[in-house]
Amino acid sequence: MSTVETLNRLTDIIRNIFDDDDLVAVPEMTAKDVDGWDSLSNLRLIMAVEKEFKVKFSAAEVGKLKNLGELAEMIAMKHQH
Amino acid sequence: MLANSIQFHHFGLAVREPGEAFRYLSLLGYTEGREEYDPLQRVNVAMRHHTSMPDVEVIWPQEKPSPIDGILKGRDSMIYHLCYSAPDPQAALAELEQGGLQVLNVLEPRPAVLFGGAPVSFHMVSGIGLIELIHTEL
Numbered sequence: 001m002s003t004v005e006t007l008n009r010l011t012d013i014i015r016n017i018f019d020d021d022d023l024v025a026v027p028e029m030t031a032k033d034v035d036g037w038d039s040l041s042n043l044r045l046i047m048a049v050e051k052e053f054k055v056k057f058s059a060a061e062v063g064k065l066k067n068l069g070e071l072a073e074m075i076a077m078k079h080q081h
Numbered sequence: 082m083l084a085n086s087i088q089f090h091h092f093g094l095a096v097r098e099p100g101e102a103f104r105y106l107s108l109l110g111y112t113e114g115r116e117e118y119d120p121l122q123r124v125n126v127a128m129r130h131h132t133s134m135p136d137v138e139v140i141w142p143q144e145k146p147s148p149i150d151g152i153l154k155g156r157d158s159m160i161y162h163l164c165y166s167a168p169d170p171q172a173a174l175a176e177l178e179q180g181g182l183q184v185l186n187v188l189e190p191r192p193a194v195l196f197g198g199a200p201v202s203f204h205m206v207s208g209i210g211l212i213e214l215i216h217t218e219l
Contacts (some may be wrong), residue, residue: 031151038155040210047183
């Protein structure tokens with residue numbers, strides 16, 4: 001799966017989680033860029049990603065993520081293994 | 082059955098400042114329990130008990146940044162977790178997943194001063210939200 005495809009699927013997820021059809025997932029995007037992206041909605045986002053991409057994250061992995069680009073990289077890494 | 086594996090313990094109420102929450106609970110007949118600063122979670126925590134209503138843990142920031150800043154973003158207070166005591170947390174979590182619920186481990190077990198150093202862990206459950214498990218002795 002390409003990074004572009006991952007980001008497209010992340011776009012669908014963030015639009016659904018944050019109820020905003022104008023959002024577009026880009027690697028640099030962080031919680032500061034989106035209204036309503038608090039710690040609880042961040043966990044909802046991770047759960048939606050787990051379900052969509054059929055991957056599982058540990059608490060430590062979730063804590064390390066800094067932006068959507070790192071999330072996309074982690075998804076790709078998990079799909080390689 | 083999950084009800085045999087875990088038992089309700091308290092609601093977790095995050096507040097910016099605890100004064101009014103304490104007054105509200107006091108008017109309802111709640112009595113003061115332990116109050117501590119939890120250095121691992123970097124928040125103040127205070128238990129309130131009642132003879133006929135569920136216990137409430139009031140949590141408020143000690144310093145900035147605090148781990149509950151995000152929860153309090155744009156609001157003064159929020160009940161944000163349900164806590165259960167669980168003699169076998171892994172079995173309880175497995176039971177949730179076997180029941181078709183998605184579970185995300187949020188915080189690995191760490192000792193909680195409010196519960197005498199018993200380990201607690203946090204988990205996000207799909208359709209429910211955040212739960213805390215107190216790892217009690219078998």
